[in-house]
Amino acid sequence: MEMNAGRRAARAQYGRRAGRRAASTDTMTTEGNAYGEAVRAVRAGELDADEAADQLIDQMTVEEVLGLLDGDSPRLLLPLIPILHGRRPFVAGAVSRLGIPGIRFSDGARGVVIGACTAFPVTIARAATWDPLLEERVGLAIGLETRARGANYSASVCVNLLRHPAWGRAQECYGEDPVLTGRMGSALTRGVRVHAMACVKHFALNSMENERFEVDVSVDEHALHEVYLPHFKAVLEAGADSVMSSYNRVRGEYMDVNRALLTDVLRNEWGFSGFVTSDWVFGTHDAVVSLQAGMDVEMPLRLLRARDLPTALRRGDVARATVLRSARRILRTGVLHAATREVARPSAALIASPAHRALARQVAEESIVLLKNETSGAAPLLPLAPTIRHLAVIGRLAPRANLGDHGSSRVRPPSAVSPLRGLREALPSVRITTASGTNERAAAAVAAAAETAIVVVGLDQHDEGESVVTGGVDVGVLGREFGSGFLRRPLIGLAHLASRFVRGGDRSSLNLRPSDVRLIRTVVAANPRTIVVLIGGSAILTEAWRDRVPALLLAWYGGMEGGRALANVLTGGAEPGGRLPFVLPTDAAHLPSFDRAAKSVIYDDKWGQRRLDGEGHAPAFPFGFGLGYTTIEHRLLDHRFDDSGGSADVLVTNTGDREGSTVVQIYAADVSIRRPVAQLLGFQKVKLQPGVETTVRITLDAGPTLQRDPATRRWSTRAGDWAVLAAQHSPASWADARQLRHAEKSIDEESASDGRPT
Template structure:
């Protein structure tokens, strides 16, 4: 479907867009002009979806056929918010399926992610939408979260950089929406769970990446289903207004999460949630009477209308002017980009030398390859929830290897019969076992108990009908696929298969497919080569084959820690109705408690070797930079990710804080000096009373390396430039800064070398 001309210049809206584009009006003036021409009914119509509530059962089908529209006013030419999901590609029609967000996080390459965002925005626009809910920056507090694959991992700085890059790319063609605000990282009880969090953890751990994406230009924010400190997010004035708008200065509009994300029509509007998505439900029934009887002030309606119209007019006036045609959808260029991202996301965790060379890349002289496992011949693209993309074609691991090795005899087996699989492996030069997760093991829980069924109408608010519907939802949730994981281990059948194949052929490569951490302790020591390949998108099989054959270097690095024991992570109860979020999770929790990981945050091997040496740095409370000498000490061209960490080394167990990173590719035997932009945020603390930021206490040191540090013995003191004292005898960097640190504002690209 080609992009429609949804705002003709002759309309009032088209004239407003033209005036903003030419500088005759600013966006606020344009919004006011439109509001002055609107009836009360039209104004209220901006505040919820345009589709009737009766379409609720048809949402999954309609979502993949057309944009969902909210707030269209045909009389004035206002196109409305034309929604498409897009975390791994556009969900409408047959579109490019990129690797899932977690896979792209593993590239540690914001510039590459910005290109993905540009492609997603372009295809969104070509499908007739102008709004993409494609930027998910919820922090991975625990890898059992069912929707972990939709986020950028466990670190605020990595998430901020990658999410900001995605935002910049998307909004060249479509409004970019960031989700789910805030503290959403459980699936099965997402409609009911109440998150308790202290001020320190909230502002210094769970919100900085949202702030960064807002600073990067996000047009809209989607509120989460969960409660925070006892209040559902759609009515959470403290976060939606006091923080998001008053403290951060966000000028866009806020939408609800879908259908069951609005709990009170009037209170949610007053709290700062502008649009109930995607249907005419609570607000359509409640707001007209509330406006007439004075329960709702017209000024509150106009305030949200202004945010919505200002944002849509500004974006229409400033986006790329050329209208894309259908040919851009799943185009050769986008397929090639998807393949490159898939290859650069592959994390090589283990690669032992067998004979004289490492097992990977596959030897050029290989003549017989066995590819084994229930996931080997499947294009395993990720969960089947709201972010599902249906590409026109998709390559499995088996297909990718057959295309890459046309002269090699490749035999295959599903692995259901372990003896048959072992026999096949024994007859081959090398065996590749493809195991892991799919949409049945993790993902969005499409049917979930605990929904607020009162949104469907007064009859569902209480009483027998409400109890029946809620009970059916709880019952159905036990049988649907997806949701939070009950274990971080592989399926027992996968473990048995690995052991059988390795026993039959010691030249075995294990490929793990999944959206977050999979524990390997049961079998890792028996396996000579281990690869994490994620849900790699429509070109995932080909991208993985590029890496396995050596056509591409494994460019991925872990966006989370892989522990040896799930007890080293925070508690995770998928049935919990309340949970406490603190500042100890992931690698930081392991550091603080003294647990060695199986593989640390940021880890990943190349087919070559690198050395990193910190040369000099400059750093203050607004950020800084570090110059790192990088040398390719091996015999192949390859890539590394320069990672710069800081920690308070005065404590017994320093906890590493990522400050910055930069990916670099070098030819063998060459070196270069890389300048890495550093975020100040992880070294600062926020005063909850004054909202001022100041340096955290401690003896802070800096270290450059290839993953989260194991030792701080070689760290250098984190120097802040000396500044003259003011009239009070206090240097400027010692004074609290009553503004967010610059490093948390999404400065995604390091300065050029």
């Protein structure tokens, strides 16, 4: 490729400077070495990132180039990963001679896992805020703490779709809807990237835990591209630097060797130019084939590629151009990000700072979903009356700061606040009596003596979460490379050690533990003024006891400030701002089948609220549902929509007597069919003072109304008689939408006839 004379001169000057200066021993320093010069040149506009990467490759030995393609730590550290994961970044591709810092990895779905950092509410709790601007602030804080801990790469953006709430890692995702997931994941990405490279995971179709290493997912083209991939594409368009491939197989091929997705879709169709890493240890099955398929970095250690690639390159089993292609992707991404991120490395004093704790508390408050709030006497049971003098707080989870599972996303904050502690701080003059609930008679006595009882029940890391081992150690599922003596002993050591740190896995039931159900019934019988607080990472069925309880909240795994946030909501200092990011059914049979021991599964387009709509099942609580402490009305004023997207104007009015919020949601459905299926197009959170009204303009995503032609890869509007509706949760009936569709006088009949939403 020809360059102008100025550009050639700049490259020559850059090369001379790099050659003269000694390499820095500080791998995080980007000054005074070849890498630092590359970053400076890109920042100054003297080189583009590809040219800078080529300049660095020209100065590297073959061994150094190959070293970019896997982790830097020796395989003997494999049994220590569960310990080291929380103590330092894992590095891949560092070349100290040239000052190349490499990929310096930290997990971070709910905060940085290295050291003691801010523990935010889990991802699905943040999805319940339905507030991308707030999520971007969380991303900014996570990126800042990532870099302050010495890392430059955060695997914090998990956008796998919640196909079934029994998935053990449901807490790490944004729920069941592609549009909500895409908007929230994009927001987190934008925030993280201010300070660190953002990695989106797990690509693709990773929505079960126990058999994640082996399960084979069958999916048709429609469901793949129109349901399970759009949110990944949205996050990449938001600037994600890297993609982590998943463990599972798709259509018979493990994802690290799945060229159809890693190259044909990710690179060729979407134009992604960043780099792809494997999921850890068990995510690489063939050193050469994975490289050829488009998986650039084997994480986190020197395992298969360190053993096989040098010989493969010498023999010609892998082309030099293939190696250089991945090396260039890795280096160009790192240089480009270093040239565009915030220059100054953040101070460690910002980690778990008062500002970040305050943000964690705000997020927790705005994530809490009020599902039920019946009148008790002259007013609803919540918020608690300011005249209350005696409160009973009951349940094994009440005194625990329950932050979520103990897997790779676990954050260890310097301190954390339980629900009980939060209530005691918020109500210092109120008598608070407690019971663990293990003795139901004692719990009933405590409840009966109080004015109001609060029961805190739900899940913890033993019930759901990431699972490294299930049953015995079966290295056979990891392929011939991992089953050999080369790694058998370290793998067995890792499995035994990991079993001490990681529990959970996929859930066996969507119900509470039987003891929790008995406790709720016992307490309500003793005191009808009972509030139930559910803790957990996805849907929990309530049919066995919901009708007996006057007030019910879903408080998730609320992070280090979760206890204070819950207390503030219960006492009325803050409103419960959350809305469900999934449907809560009345019966698990209304959801897709879920076999946590399955070796093969079929993923279709019928899941969650859409499945209930299509089959005519009424939910216990619909997708997007949540109550507040005030009353808010809305009215759709106008909308403009075609196959490129559009917008809707909605008038929102707070008709209550206190400040409050709602999430205005715009849905579309084909109302020509017997059971229209709601498709979320856009949303916006609105906060209003009492008596105030405002008009909001909501950006709409055309994706849910489009179909992709597998042959041409072109998108077009799906046929149908489409209507658009504004709501505050997924609509229970589309009768109003039908009336809207046929009564609207400004319909463009030509657009309507070709299926475009109007």
